[in-house]
Amino acid sequence: MSKSGVLDFASGLGGNIDKNEVLSAVDQYEKYHVFYGGEEEERKAHYSDMVNKFYDLVTSFYEFGWGESFHFAPRWKGESLRESIKRHEHFLALQLGLKPGQKVLDVGCGIGGPQREISKFSSTSVTGLNINEYQISRGKELNRIAGVEKTCNFVKADFMKMPFPDNSFDAVYAIEATCHAPDAYGCYKEIHRVLKPGQCFAAYEWCLTDSFDPNNQEHQKLKAEIEIGDGLPDIRLTGECLEALKQAGFEVIWEKDLAVDSPVPWYLPFDPSHFSLSSFHLTTVGRFITRNMLISADFFVSSRPGICGTCPKGKSTCPKFSRAG
16 A cells, blocks of 8 residues: 555545445446446446546555556566556556656546656656546645656546647557546547647557457456446447547557466456465455454544544556557
């Protein structure tokens, strides 16, 4: 977990949602999805509300269990989860050809883990675009702790309607974020608009491979589980994403399913049969201990006003590398 500690984590549960309204928010979020009678068109029509509820509910848990970068990564044998995530972000920066002093846009930036890592690695200024107020406030605090306020900042906005002039950025990237968009073409078109001509956009994305069979009930079940588990309105086929990029004005110069050649499965941290000290909290026993620890922490924070983190005195990936035409 980040430096703020478990008390700050406990105080942040629920993001901007009042503690008494968390169960209601969970119920409303679940109703968007297939398992609870939800429809794809409903998720797309209300994607902003769905995604906001999702990240208000899960952000603190993500940070506690995953760190400051909310994404997966291909992984080498002997490499830790944190090391693989950092290498994944460095690889993206190198593929973009980032140079010191450039202005870069992180589309759907979360709490800014990749933003901070890529900015420091490439000596660039990175603007994080995010629709979720709680994640932005958390990201600003982490930027302050890391001492990167001069090179990393946040803008609260919808990536379907970006508040930037045309040709504003030297590079743009998105890490498992534009999959939240209700319309891939509309999102990519906005990215193309704010990117300077001839410059590059790179993305890691949740995609369906050609092995997906829409008539296979097990495939449909897995798809629905990923959608509810990641706040997605839909998961598009890789080919659909590539076609949307071309229609938006990009030339696709490189794409690959990185999960295919990964020596260590990307889903290993969720495998209950796999044990390591770094992933202990993700096992059945670890989750039980974590849950009870957080109940205790929540009681401690609630019963000791003035010391919680909000007190002023006291928080399969598929890459597509694209060039604007």
